[in-house]
Amino acid sequence: MLKLMNAQACMEQLSAYASSALIDEAELTPKPGLVDLQSNGAHDDLNVELMRRSAFALQPTFAKMAEAAYGSKPSMQLRERLAAIGRDGERIMLEATGGVNTHRGAIWALGLLTAAAAIAECGDPDFLIGFNPPPLQAGFQSGGVETPPDSPMFSHAERVRCPADIARIAGAIACYPDRFAPASNTHGQQVQRQFGAAGARGEACQGFPHVLRLGLPALLDARSRGLSETCARLDSLMHMMSHLEDTCLLYRGGRYALHTARQGARNVVSLGGTSVKEGWQALEQLDRDLLAQHASPGGSADLLAAVLFLDRIKGGSRLSTRQSGKG
Template identity: 50%
Template structure:
């Protein structure tokens, strides 16, 4: 897709952002997460709410793309995007009756949407993520001062969290999720299982603040161990890997813990994947996708 003005850019990027959120929400089965089979470890969420929330956020992402079109990273732009994101959170809460479905995704995909709008169409995932990282490094002087679950977990456990991930240029998206997704596709794995492999790779590597908040360090380490076992078997497309995926789900449900940070980064990876594949997503892999996969 080649956009020629800010409105067209914002509309296109928003459509791909929502499509990525819907892909992530409908991916089934996801351990500890809401999907089309269950509500995972969440008492206040379900697939209908996830879909309603994602759809409601289209105007938010469109406004971010419109605002960032052809601009350079700056504190002013950072603060403008942040305010749009905060308004998007209100839209999300209205759509869901007060449930936090996509706060982390608004942060991650909002920054990536802004970065994509700042660059030429066809920019690589690395270029978009790097630009998003530069934007995230500017301070937001108007950010609310109250402590969040994420910030409390970061202080307690000394982990980077969503802010650190963004400021570093989304390394888990660029170095973990996308390469895993592309490798699985090259090996002929189905699209669903390739995306699940990418999610498992994120769980295995990310210090997920959602897991830490809900289950502490024990839950995080147990989830990482099981996810690494799945990867060692060759992924969820193997019989043993699929069995271990189900075991990971059961373990997270017992702990009432959910890898929500990994889910947000999977959605971010799917967004970049859709942009890099010309908005098609799915099993079609362009030559530039393959070249990018070899680079990372």
Template identity: 45%
Template sequence: MAAGSGTSAGGRTRTPFPALLADTAVRALREEAWLSPTPGLVDRRGGGAHDDMDLPLLLASAEALRPAFRQIAEAAERTAACVGLREELGGLGRMGERAMLRVTGGVNTHRGALWALGLLVAAVAGGAGDERAAARAAARLAALPDRWAPAGTPSHGERVRRRYGAGGARHVAEAAFPHVTEVALPRLRRARAAGRPEEVARLDALLEVMSLLDDTCVLYRGGPDGLRAVRLGAGRVMAEGGAGTACGHAALIELDAWLRRRRLSPGGSADLLAAALFLDAAPWRARSPRAVREAPACRR
């Protein structure tokens, strides 16, 4: 019997694996939203650089994505990674986005996070046994075409890509999420090993990503100068010892005030922190060789 489903030895019903993955993804989004003080982002203090978002809205948005994450996991469990699965995931992602927009009144709270976490949920459901394997499997899915993707108005990320040549969320996914596996997760775990409080460890992971990422959310509103300032500001916090030191905390608050004044929000970095939190807590279940052999043929 597959791990995460069926009945335990004590007779209690276990949570089905897709539901468990959806729980983990939603929890990662909620924990990213609760984290404070996050520079320019929605957190427990309020909307940050946003005038159309607050913490209750982000929490409701995360919950609205639960069915999509579960259905993504179910699809990846029963279908081999191929164009057919990629197109099915694309449709489920668009369904999840519509559910999100209904709850938020049209505000784009989690489109980028849905893309990143949706791919990673699919990768884990499909049999990835650890975070690097999941990132590689997600990259392969991201690179596959989706014939049914709408060709309407380009997203903010696409506009930024065309104008500045920045890769954006798709590029990050196709590169196997290096800011997650090589930056956020190692920073998170080093901070924990050093005895830092969990909130400080997560803030430092976020800031490390901010100091390196070509965040298209920042580029869209602030251009290259805004992105440069954000990266330098986050780097300064880390150079001062991180969010858990007096000097680092002061630099963090200064960066937050600067971002608020300029209405800049590092949403791409926040999405990757949520992805790191998901992988950090993911319930790994490596697929058996038999299960791989019996995966349904690729649907075209």
């Protein structure tokens, strides 16, 4: 864990981790359909510099969330306080980007995890004994691929225990209602109604299963096999994309775009991942396929940032993706 001395140090460290995770996600290259150092992906209004600017601007927001949660326990009052800070963070983000939504989904996911990490840093996690998240919904169960017994999800289960506690705390917070939430009709809400997708709230309330069961274990597994940090992070993204019912894809291209992304990511994984020639070529083909549909897996990108945030907390690699290449 962080082993920090006080609330000030906790909020400063966690907010730095959150902001860095957003920048690392944005700079990871190449990412199919997403903004990276080489391309704007399927986006007409985004670029990597805008993503960096947004990430830096949001660091004080994450600091406020950590401060609000430090010494607390999950409650409706904390949920509503974090939501108010998050809404203010959205305003700051839009001011920094000239009105472009760069990180609304990430504010939700990383905000919850930042608050949960602050609670875990100084609190007694005994309250989690009574917390049982809802059953996994179709977005995770219907991934279409059985988990093999030698999967990194099993071989690295012990190493994700600390992040799992943080994710469970975040889930406990997310399950509380926000009585002051303004009436809205976001893209995610539209897709949830149309397709019955769990969305970002469902993922959080379930304790971030794609992060803990797919993304983080895949990252650790790739590193244990000596792969570059770039390939480890790309493989993490592919494992989550292969199962996630990504509402960004559903909004942009419906079920067909979601199928394209899932099947393409599974193909990368089945060929051995991005560290081998065939897997890398499959990654490039997936990028072409998603660009042809003007589809971007933004939900998967948000969860990759969550993976990188939790990885920093547990003492994972600090290596920038720009410092290591394919293979």
